[in-house]
Amino acid sequence: MAGCHRREPDRVSGQPSRPEPVIYTVRVRNRGAAAITSPLTAAVYATSVPGVCGHANPDVSAVVPPLAAGAFVDLQLPGSSFANRGQYAVYAVAD
Numbered sequence: 001m002a003g004c005h006r007r008e009p010d011r012v013s014g015q016p017s018r019p020e021p022v023i024y025t026v027r028v029r030n031r032g033a034a035a036i037t038s039p040l041t042a043a044v045y046a047t048s049v050p051g052v053c054g055h056a057n058p059d060v061s062a063v064v065p066p067l068a069a070g071a072f073v074d075l076q077l078p079g080s081s082f083a084n085r086g087q088y089a090v091y092a093v094a095d
Contacts, residue, residue, distance in 0.1 A: 019081035022046075026092045028064050029072035036067045042094040044077050053095045064094060 024044045030036050043050070043058030050058070060077045067073060082088060 019083070021081055022079040024060065024077045024079055024090065024092070026075045026077060027072055028067070028075065028094045030067040030069055033069050035069055039066070040064045040095060042075055042092060044079065045091040045093070046079060046088055049089070050091055050093050053093065
């Protein structure tokens with residue numbers, strides 16, 4: 001699956017006093033010269049590190065709508081709270 005890119009989001013921090021649900025905002029941009037007309041999937045991995053193009057068990061995912069060349073969409077994906085306090089690496093993959 002050539003063309004897949006994995007990016008870690010900007011640093012996100014919070015200090016909740018109790019576990020709270022998480023909402024991930026993922027920006028998917030079409031950096032190509034042509035429109036994307038077929039739906040693709042954006043996936044968030046918070047409990048595992050995905051391969052280059054992700055894997056079959058994301059923590060949460062959503063369908064990305066068709067995008068014109070250069071266009072982007074911001075998706076909000078609701079996630080579960082983390083069981084323990086600490087720092088976590090969160091990955092987003094669109095393919």
